[in-house]
Amino acid sequence: MNLTELATQYEDKTAIAMENSGATLTYRELEERSNQIAHLFRSRGLGPGDHIAVLMKNQLEVFPVVWAAQRSGLFYTPVNWHLSTAEASYIVANCGARMLIHSESLGELAAAAEAASPALNSRLVVGGDLDEVESLEIAISQLPTTPISDESEGYYMLYSSGTTGRPKGILPTLTGESFGAGLGIDHLVGSEFGFGSDTVYLSPGPLYHAAPLGWTMGTVRNGGTAVVMKRFDAEQALQLIDEFAVTHAQFVPTMFVRMLKLPRATRNRYDISSLRLAVHAAAPCAVEVKERMIDWFGPILTEFYSGSEGTGFFMIDTPDWLGHRGSVGRAVLGVVHVCDDDGNELEPGEVGTIWFGDVQRFEYLGDDAKTAEAFNDKGWNTLGDLGHVDEDGFLYLSARRSDLILSGGVNIYPQEIEDALILHPAVEDVAVMGQPDDEMGQRVHAIVQPSPDATAGPELEQELIEHCRANLAHFKAPRSITFGEVPRLPSGKILRRDLIGITAAPGAAEH
Template identity: 75%
Template sequence: MNLTELAARYEDKPAIVMAASGDTLTYRQLEERSNQVAHLFRARGLVAGDHIAILMENQLDVFPVVWAAQRTGLLYTPVNWHLSDDEAAYIVENCGAKLLIHSASLASLAVAAEKASPALDSRLVVGESEDGTERLQDALAGLPVDCVDGQVEGYYMFYSSGTTGRPKGIVPELTGEPFGTGMSIDHLMGSAFGFGPDTVYLSPGPLYHAAPLGWTIGTVRNGGTAIVMEKFDAQVTLQLVDRFAVTHAQFVPTMFVRMLKLPDDVRSRFDVSSFRLLVHAAAPCPVEVKERMIEWFGPKLVEFYSGSEGTGFFMIDTPSWLTHRGSVGKAVRGVVHICDDEGKELAPGEVGTVWFSDTNRFEYHGDPVKTADAFNDQGWSTLGDLGHIDEEGYLYLSARRSDLILSGGVNIYPQEIEDALTLHPSVLDVAVIGLPDDEMGQRVHAVIEPAADAVPGPALEAELIAYARDHLAHYKAPRSISFEEVPRLPSGKILRRELMARPRIVTTVAH
């Protein structure tokens, strides 16, 4: 798993290919360019344990920087470039980055981050500089392409998605192990997911998220080729699978829905038989959506449930899922406990907070209160999810605790309602929230992003509510619907706090 050894073995084999542009880094080029960046880091005084921030779109230039940080023991934080100036600046300042590398197109975000970050020693731009900022390509001129001395493994430090407040930096443990040791996910990809030298991995997500970047790195660690999409598009995804004979890919459920809603003639146009494994994670997948994907692609879906915190890891393949529909699997790492609000462990089938024991401890950077809230007095940790286990130990998730709707004293789980509505032909996307209600405390409200050919209005609202009542208990069906865009992170998670903050006037449909 040492890039130097891989480059010697594979030479001109593509390590990274950008899907739209076709820009490619071979193993040899990735080795040499990342070595140059590593020498730059050392020349700028960065030592193992220091922190850098990366503010770039999905582009080839990300990878030499990432691999240089990985081989010099640095912590590195890819910053979500969809954030506002204030939000991006918060992450760069909060992580304590000493160096910021950004693409020219994101200069305004970078300037805002620089102004807010007293620890930042310098800023480098990839591409042309319009404000006199030093260009990365100029800084690298003449630097050696061989390895720096004393290479040790670095680690990415991601920030939680911030769906309920400020993002939280999740501090990983720097082991000090020699470069080439690899991270745990690199080894798991090989042993549990079948990654190897013949793998062609399609990465459709943004590289500022843990899975797209981590699994792309892991593909290279295992000797494969990663095809990186600049942005997700359902039809382009199928074209790429056909063109590159993709063997592995990782999706979020909203991507599945977009592919399933393509016209039949489009879906049948492309050969997707090269697929060996479709991995999905990051957000709950509606049962019907997964069933239809299995019908389409065969028993090739593998789901995992974990978090950037690295606590607990659950996995389930297609045969197991078909006998445990809706489950995210059994624990591969850690031991699961379902507890009530008093901390009492619950029996199989009872819904409570999901806790993990026998996992590594983590911390939220600079926030001891949030860190303490994630652990109980037994040292177990939680991501804040609700769920239950069955008699065989399979885990089923219900909701985030913060998403739960309490109506008339009854717990209502938004995911269940979203699952019921998501494949309706008039629905492009859906999110369910609880709105204040004088009588019930909260009432169920559905935000519907209508399909292109749908006509939003009272008739469609009545149709969708009736549809929900046909598929759910009546008390779970929405009592009101608004037609508006559903805000999601590229990871597929719904930004419910943004939905709750939107002003809206809605009528209530009587049950």
């Protein structure tokens, strides 16, 4: 898993390909450019355990930078460039980055982050020129293409998505191992997901998230080729599977929905028979959506459930899922415990807070209180999710605790209502939340993004409410609907903190 050895073995084989642009990096090119950047890090005083921040769009230049950090023993933090200026600046400052490397098109955001980050002493731009900003290409042009003398494994330091509040930095522990040992995910994609030298992996997600970045690097560690999309487009994803004979791909449920809503003639235009594995994660997937994807792709879907914290990891393949519909699988890493609010472990079938035992500790950088909340006195960790296990040990998710709707003393899980609405032909996207109610405590409210050919208004609102009543218990059906765009991160997660402004918009009807 040492890139130098991989480059010697594979030479001009494509390691990374960007969509249909024709831009590629061979193993040899990735090796040489990442070595030059590693020498740059050392020349600027960056040693093992130091931090850099990467503020870049999905582009080829990301990969030499992150591989250089990985082989230099650095922490590297990919920054979500969709965040506000204040949020992105907070992350760069909070992680203690000493160097910021960014896309030319994100110069304004990078300048703001630089101004807010006292530890930062270098800022470099890739993919273009900016006045008074050092060019990475020029900075490394005269540096060696051979490895630095003190290579060791680095680690990506990620931030939580911040869907309900300020993002939290998840500080892992450096292994101290020599470069080539690999990270856990590198071995996992090989042993559990079948990645190897014949793998062609399609990565449609943003590289500032854990799975798209980690799995793309894991593809290279295992000798395969990664095809990276600049942004997800349903038809283009099918076209790339056809063009590159993709063997492995990773999606989030909203991507499945968008592909399923393509016209049948469009879906049938592309050959997807090369696919051996379609992985999905990041958000719960409606049972009907998954059933329809299995009917289309075949029994090749594997789901995993985990968090950026890297504690528990669950997975389930298609045969097991068909016998346990709705489950996210059994534990591969960690031991699952479902507990009530007093910490008592519950029986199978009972819903409670999901805890992971036998895990490696982590910390939320600079936030001792949040770190303490994430662990109990037994050393178990929770991500704040609710769910249950069945008699066979399969885990089922219900909701984030913060998303739970308590109406008239009854727990209502938004995901169940979202699942009932998402495949309705008039619904492009949907999010469900609780709103204050004088009588019931909370009532169910839906935010619906109508399909392009649907007309938002009272008639559609009543149709969707009746649709829910026909498919769910009446008390779970929305009492009101607001029509508007559902705020989501590119990872597919609903940006819950932005929903309040939508529900407060004028003209929301109530029933």
